[in-house]
Amino acid sequence: MSVSYTGLLKQRNYRLLFSGQVLSQLGDAIYEVGIVWLVYQMTGSPAALGWLVLCQTVPFLVLGLIAGAYVDRWDRRLTMIVTDVLRGVAVLYLMVRYLTGGLTVWEVCLVAAVLTSARSFFHPSLRAILPQMLPRDQLLLANSLSESAKRICKVGGMLLGGALMAAERADLMLVINTASFFLSLWTVWKIALPSAELTSPAPVRATIFQDIRSAGLEIGRTKSVLFAIVLSSLGLIASAGLIKIGLPLLAGEGDVYGLLMACFSVGMFASAALIKRLSKLSILTLVALGWLLYGVAFGALAFTPPLVFACLLIGLTGFAHFLTDIPVTTIIQQKMPLHRMSACQSIWATASFGAESLGVAVAGPLLGFFTVTSGFALAGGILVGLGLFPLIKFRSRGQNKLDRRSLAE
Template structure:
């Protein structure tokens, strides 16, 4: 059963730890947001907290990638999970003793961000060491199913857990989820082949080598560019959804929940399709088709606003289809990066790709939040769809020219 569905024992252990920790993360994120709002009633404080949760990891990214290629990757993911787990458990204890302060939350978030800068790229870089090349698409599809599953159940059960159990227990559950993840990861076995030569050079030299390697690989630059573009417009959708939900009727919270749920369901089923049907992912051109499809779907939301008005089901269908496209794009670019990057470089390349995605998303929130002050939802989605179609067509033309 494990070998048929989860590929092999080692990947199953990584996957199991990932699903436990990601679901715990969703619970923790909701609990933390409510805790901060209750304590401060300040949107500005929430904004500073989000910055503290992302900026340290972004700044560490280039160094982390080089260290990932130097160090034992199994040890990195285990230690990262233990550090994050202990920090959140301490947060839960401080909450139990009723001494939890805002600076504790900020400090823990900064350290968790730094640990995640090591864990997230390593969790992708390690996959080619656990599965064969022809199993990469299946492995990445299973990973995307975890993200989609946590997206579906996280908001529902996270809010319910905060309401029924309180902040302390939700914090504790998240801390334990990291430690359980680390426990599973302890049993992963693989041959260590990636760090035999890199320690002979300085950290700075290896960082420059990583950048030089990337700039001599147009196909990798193309894939990472698509990561940035996709995150940019996914951010647009996330900005638009609350306002769209409000327009669709009096029960705006329920409407938003339905739309976000359909996004997660689309991601899950899109990943399931690739897991069951697609054996090998080898061509970049399919990414362009996904970008073009997203462009059509984004524009369709704008058109639907004019043609079908305020009926919820058409928007749920469109958001569902966007979710399937997002899942496909994510699986394709991860598989292609793993396929085209030698093992000695995967830490650096995945750190760069993570940085691009993590920078694009907050920039998107700011940009499209500002544009929504001046443009209607219909016009913004039509413009976004047209931009995606233009970008997809341009990239496809550049790819065909380079291939010739």
């Protein structure tokens, strides 16, 4: 991989896509914090916040798999434009209703469902359009840069969103998010792919579920992709609950937990900074190494180390988290044919979401039976095993060893 982050941004199409998504992610992060505070200010009810979260989650459970299959039948660039219009108009509606004093919590929940539904179609389009504008050996670095920017925008946006709500400027929060969608739309509109590459339609079949089945079979035939998805799904089941439930219990105090999560973010940024050197390893090796590091960190946390050492260990888990996520998206982009790309990405997103949700659901009851330190020790052992298995079983074939099948097939 000879290209650098600077080299990536010199490519017009990627620069447009990247800048639009940075703006959109910043607006989303501001909105994510602001809308929760707005609903609570409107109702004073925790139950209303529960309805909001439900409306943000259920559409993905319904549309997660089928959205990607539909996107494979459509012009992906046009799909991104339409979904940005839909999201921008939806938040604009909230802003108008808020300014006129008629906004209700049910309207906020309805818009939340619309935003999640549109995102279910936007993200598979985004992940599938990257291989149409970049060589395969640049995809890992491009995904890493995009994810790093996303994390930075999320942290900065949440801080700004909290500040805006503290200043009672919900109107400005809504204006910023509305503008971010229309700016994202403009950057996607300006992308100039050759007309033959704007879409890669799949042959129309009897049902959309046959397309999903075909995408699943495509993953099953490509063992490296299947193994990466299964490995990361199992890892998420073992780790997600400990990060979301076990870590706050281990920290004991809110300020300590905040410090640990800051270290987690620092670890992810460090991983992004080193990804060019790490890309000399095969994708499967990166994923396996990520879960191995996760397991080592979890095992060490089981001994309740001093705070400084705990911060280093959590930073290591952040470093590992980046390796267990971005490479899976990349290997799908590299090895799946374009006419199945969005459906395959949706299968991975659904598997990831389901595994993370299951991990959190299982961790709660388990931590009721075991101590938190025992939970970290158990999860650490499982993750070390997950990491060691592929490292022992498979030989690294190099990052750029690809399937014989062409992206154009």
